[in-house]
Amino acid sequence: MHARLRHRGHESLSLSLSLSLSLTVRKAGNVVQLKHYRFDRRMRQARHKGGPSMGDSVNGDHALGANDKSCAPSVLANSDRNDSQPCTGQLGAECAYTCLPGYVPFGRHVCQSYSTNEHVVYDHQFAGGHCLRLCSSSPACTSPALPLRVNSTDKDGPCLHTQCYANQSVLLQSLSRGSYELWMRARNNETGIYLDHVDLTRSPADQDWQQGAIGVTGLGMAAECVAHALGYISDDQFLARVSLTLRSILSLTTGFKLDRNAHGWIPTFVDTRTGAAMNPDDTNRYSSLATGLDTAGALFARTYVLSNPQLCSSAQGAVLIELATQAFEAVDWTTLLCNGTHIDSNSSGLPMLFDSTDGCSAVEFPESDGYYQFFELHYTVALAYHAACTVSQTLACPAFDTMFRRWQGRAQHPNQAFEGLPLLSEWSAYVVQLPYYMVHAFNGNADFLRLFRSHWAADKAYYASPAINAGQQGIYGLGAGPTIDWCAGTTYEADRINTNASLAHCRTFSPYSIAGYLPLANSTVRADLQALAAAGITTLRVDQDHFLWRKALLDLDWSQGYGVTMVDFSAEFFGLASLTLPPTFFQTMTNHSYASLAMRRR
Numbered sequence: 001m002h003a004r005l006r007h008r009g010h011e012s013l014s015l016s017l018s019l020s021l022s023l024t025v026r027k028a029g030n031v032v033q034l035k036h037y038r039f040d041r042r043m044r045q046a047r048h049k050g051g052p053s054m055g056d057s058v059n060g061d062h063a064l065g066a067n068d069k070s071c072a073p074s075v076l077a078n079s080d081r082n083d084s085q086p087c088t089g090q091l092g093a094e095c096a097y098t099c100l101p102g103y104v105p106f107g108r109h110v111c112q113s114y115s116t117n118e119h120v121v122y123d124h125q126f127a128g129g130h131c132l133r134l135c136s137s138s139p140a141c142t143s144p145a146l147p148l149r150v151n152s153t154d155k156d157g158p159c160l161h162t163q164c165y166a167n168q169s170v171l172l173q174s175l176s177r178g179s180y181e182l183w184m185r186a187r188n189n190e191t192g193i194y195l196d197h198v199d200l201t202r203s204p205a206d207q208d209w210q211q212g213a214i215g216v217t218g219l220g221m222a223a224e225c226v227a228h229a230l231g232y233i234s235d236d237q238f239l240a241r242v243s244l245t246l247r248s249i250l251s252l253t254t255g256f257k258l259d260r261n262a263h264g265w266i267p268t269f270v271d272t273r274t275g276a277a278m279n280p281d282d283t284n285r286y287s288s289l290a291t292g293l294d295t296a297g298a299l300f301a302r303t304y305v306l307s308n309p310q311l312c313s314s315a316q317g318a319v320l321i322e323l324a325t326q327a328f329e330a331v332d333w334t335t336l337l338c339n340g341t342h343i344d345s346n347s348s349g350l351p352m353l354f355d356s357t358d359g360c361s362a363v364e365f366p367e368s369d370g371y372y373q374f375f376e377l378h379y380t381v382a383l384a385y386h387a388a389c390t391v392s393q394t395l396a397c398p399a400f401d402t403m404f405r406r407w408q409g410r411a412q413h414p415n416q417a418f419e420g421l422p423l424l425s426e427w428s429a430y431v432v433q434l435p436y437y438m439v440h441a442f443n444g445n446a447d448f449l450r451l452f453r454s455h456w457a458a459d460k461a462y463y464a465s466p467a468i469n470a471g472q473q474g475i476y477g478l479g480a481g482p483t484i485d486w487c488a489g490t491t492y493e494a495d496r497i498n499t500n501a502s503l504a505h506c507r508t509f510s511p512y513s514i515a516g517y518l519p520l521a522n523s524t525v526r527a528d529l530q531a532l533a534a535a536g537i538t539t540l541r542v543d544q545d546h547f548l549w550r551k552a553l554l555d556l557d558w559s560q561g562y563g564v565t566m567v568d569f570s571a572e573f574f575g576l577a578s579l580t581l582p583p584t585f586f587q588t589m590t591n592h593s594y595a596s597l598a599m600r601r602r
Contacts, residue, residue, distance in 0.1 A: 069091050070091075071091065071093075071111035071112075071126055072125065075087070076097050076126070078099060078100050079099050079103075080097060080098045080099075080100070081095060087109060090111060091111050092110070093110070095129070097109055097129055102134050103132060103134065104131070104132050104536075105132075106130045106131075106473065106556075107128045107470065107475065108469055108471075108472060109126050109128050110126065110127065110129075110469040111125070111126050112125070112128070112466075115502055116502045117487050117488065128553065132537070133159045134149075134159060134162060136155070136159070138162035139162055141165075142164075144167045145167070146168055146171050147162045147164055147165075147534045148162070148174070148539060149163075149533070149535065149536025150536055150540070150546060151536065151539070151559070160536040172530075172579060173576075175545075175546060175547055175572075175576055176573065176579075178545030180223065180227050181542045181543055181545050182198055182564060182569065183220060183224075183573065185204055185542065187220060188272035191244070191245075191248045191253055192241060192244035193217050193256075194216045194217045194272070195209070195211060195213065195272060196208075196211045196216060196269060196566065196567075197211070197482075197562065197563030197565045199562065199563035199564075200540060200560060200564065201560070209271070209273055210272070210278065211269055212271060213269055214267065214270060214294045215289065215294055216566045217249070217297065218297025218300075219293065219297055219438075219567060219570045220297065220566075221297035221298060221300060221301045222296075222297045222300040222301070222437070222574075224238055224301070225242075225301055225304040225589065226573065226574065226577045228304075229304075229577070230577060239311065239316040243319060246298060246301075246323035246326075249294065249298065251275065256273070257276075259277040259285075260330070261355065262356060262357050263331065263332040263343075263354070264331035265331065265354045266286060266294065267285040267286055268287040284355050284359065284362075285353070286354040288336060288350070288351055288352055288354065288377065289379075292377065292379035292380025292384075293380075293434070294327075295327055295379070295383055296383065296438045296439065296590075298323075298324040298327040299590075299592050300589050302320070302324035302592070303588075303592050303593070304589050306321065328383070328387075329597075331383075333380075333383055334384065334394055334396045336380065336400075337350070337396075337400070338363050340363050341361070342358050342360060343360055345395075345399050345400075346399055348406070349363040350365075364377075366406050367415070370406060371406050371410040372407050373410070373425075375425065376430075378407070378441065379434075379438055379439055381404065381407050381441075382404070382440070384400060384403075385401070385403065386594045388401075389404075391597050408441060408445065410424065411445055411448045412447050414451055417458075419458065419465075423455060423497075424448075424451050426496045426497040426498075427496045428496060428510075428568075429456075429513035429517070429571065430480060430516075430567070430568060432452050432455050435448075437516075437570075437586050437590075440590040443586055444591065452517075452520060456520065458497065459477065459478050462476070462478070463476035467498065467501040467504050468509075473528075473535060474514060474527075474528035474529060474530075474532040474535075475509050475532075476509055476514065477511055478495045478513055479495055479512060479513040479550055479568055480492075480494035480495065480510075481493075481508075481550050481561065481564075481565045481568040482550075482561020483505065483506050483508055483552065484552055484558050487505050487554050488505040488508075489505070491562060493505065506554045508552045510550040511529065511538050511548035511549065512549070512568065512570075512571050512575075514529060514532075515572040516571030516574065516575045518576065519583075525575075548572065574586070
């Protein structure tokens, strides 16, 4: 939903709230109410005014009402910090520790106070460091071999099982294979539509097939291209998989009819088996973001086939190219602009939602400096601009040209920052990572690429700050995904840089957001992922492979949540793939030949 808030002095700020829906499902004869947040998370939120500062909240003076700055002497189990050598110090002091043989370290042990969501988590105590037990059967990996660890058990209880890999490249390639295995789990092989999330506690056949996600389906088509480029699937497999997905998007698959409005816009969530909207009673269910990301994936596949002579010259390749072209043409992109309530090609509003005809809502207008606030609509903005001004010179082109310049201009005028680092947004890494992998207007723009690097630096700096007290061993990564209700007040959250430290909630970090930065900080990010693999805390198993998933520092026993949300996870596969693919792979596959996309009458 979208609202305008008036603050003292008549200063207007935008508040964009995550759109949610309630889904009732039946499992084992019981009705379970699930609250799931929409994929098209809004990027604007009113700035927090007042309240404790980052240092105050973390140090607890204001949040907890304490005057004493000291933490009581503290031991750390299974380490050298015992009764004869306890941790001591004042708030903010870090206690170095060494784990006993058979244990591995994880986290920084810091004197701190922390409260969130009406829970006092730490009150003047050392916390954050752990010594995690290795399984008794775990081998010692001899250099250059490297360990990947995963939660397991032995006769003495919970422990970390170790598997050795020949070197860093082999280790990261294994994670890449595990990432693609998850994409295969997410796909409905009868229709080619992809799930919103994969629940690893359930069998591959027993997933929530009624909760498909259109934006994820676009990312899934791009993932199939990447998998083919890496040699994970054959030519025939690639062409068949993507062609089936495109047929379903065009309602050409028997028994599958995709819900669209009068102008071709698609809902965020649809049933992977039928194409019906998950929330048919929601009049404003058609999403500009999901439709744009889905079509970006279709064009990614089209460009990939066109760039591969063997695929392009095949009959199946020609069919895929035609289907992808039709997917682009299925949307009237010139209906994107909105005056606040209705489609208006002379206006400048960018809506997130449409109704079945000409209504639009959740609209963003340019800021006072003339540029749009950067949020999750880059795919759609670029497609609409090219449809109006490149594919054909429509009467709406002047308005769309202005829109595009106002969008792209934000790269030269970033309006947010953290510790002196300019940012496009304070929100999770997906805000810049998905455009990097899916939009040439982002990955081909030097100003956006500089900000991409700045986002990575700010991410690390935020986790190293007193808000989180982490930042080492790869413990960072602003992401979105499932979280823990008691500390976050919800079961899904998009993490962000917060100057109010209590809003760090569960202190969750997301390795997939780290992997998404691999194209620009290769050696450092590789080392960070290697450290996480060695710690084992974030490792999950899928069949015989592994991948890295988000973890809450406030509860290391929490795992997965209700499932791996694929839109959030996607950057892990793309980032790891960038280690093997040509350096300009994503720039090339998003640099579409719009001149060849001759628009036909819909």
